[in-house]
Amino acid sequence: MAGSADGRVTAGVLIIGDEILSGRTQDTNLRDIAKYLGVHGVDLAEARTVSDEIEEIVAALDALRSRYDYVITTGGIGPTHDDITADAVAAAFGVELEEHPEILAMMAARWGESPNAARRRMARVPVGGVLVKNPVQGPPGFMIGNVFVLAGVPTIMRGMLEDVGHRLKGGAVTISRTVRVEGSGEGVIALPLETVAKAHPDMSLGSYPFFGDGGYGSNLVLRSRDEGELAAAVEELVAALKGAGIENVREIES
Known part of the structure; x- marks a missing residue:
């Protein structure tokens, strides 16, 4: 093993x-x-x-x-x-x-x-x-x-x-939080997401676009074993998105 x-x-x-x-x-x-x-x-x-x-x-x-x-x-x-x-x-x-x-x-x-x-x-x-x-x-x-x-x-x-x-002899549990962006495509959110990802290289950040009758956007999922770092990264991401002119941003239950 x-x-x-x-x-x-x-x-x-x-x-x-x-x-x-x-x-x-x-x-x-x-x-x-x-x-x-x-x-x-x-x-x-x-x-x-x-x-x-x-x-x-x-x-x-x-x-x-x-x-x-x-x-x-x-x-x-x-x-x-x-x-x-x-x-x-x-x-x-x-x-x-x-x-x-x-x-x-x-x-x-x-x-x-x-x-x-x-x-x-x-x-x-x-x-x-x-x-x-x-x-x-x-x-x-x-x-x-x-x-x-x-x-x-x-x-x-x-x-x-x-x-x-x-x-199972497990390790530290991975925690996830999700930031939902509505009405903006991946091309708009790419730079803010990349900026936060580079600032937190040990974290996992993923973008998952959605489309439907209710509109379109992306769910941005952040994962980490460090709860404090995860919380900081979520705040940074929301701030970076709003700084890029994206207003329809909110955290949802993962």
């Missing part, structure tokens, strides 16, 4: 599934994971999407887990033949898969009988893995090394995330 040279705690996300790459299913998990990690002081540094092929999953997983403090995978832990995430994770760590007795007991209690072969696939966990609770429905995910293996169904994935946070 390799952390960031600047002391940040970082993570990568690996989204697994042909249905995502084909466009049949729209991924929303990345957004939810990024928000969740941010609350725990972990920066999402990279995300990859791969097909349901063991070699592709192993290669991506090895690259991410050697580069970042944590990796979260989503998808491919169901009962069908193309749900091969557990196989790929076991291959990446060089261990065997075993049917976890706790998962088998959960299945038997739920269905009132011994699970069939398809359901037993969902009980397979790499040797050395520990379970990640699933409070929604179905079997749990698992963690091995610095890798968390979660379901692809968004509601189930979000439930599993609740058993991930307490296992």
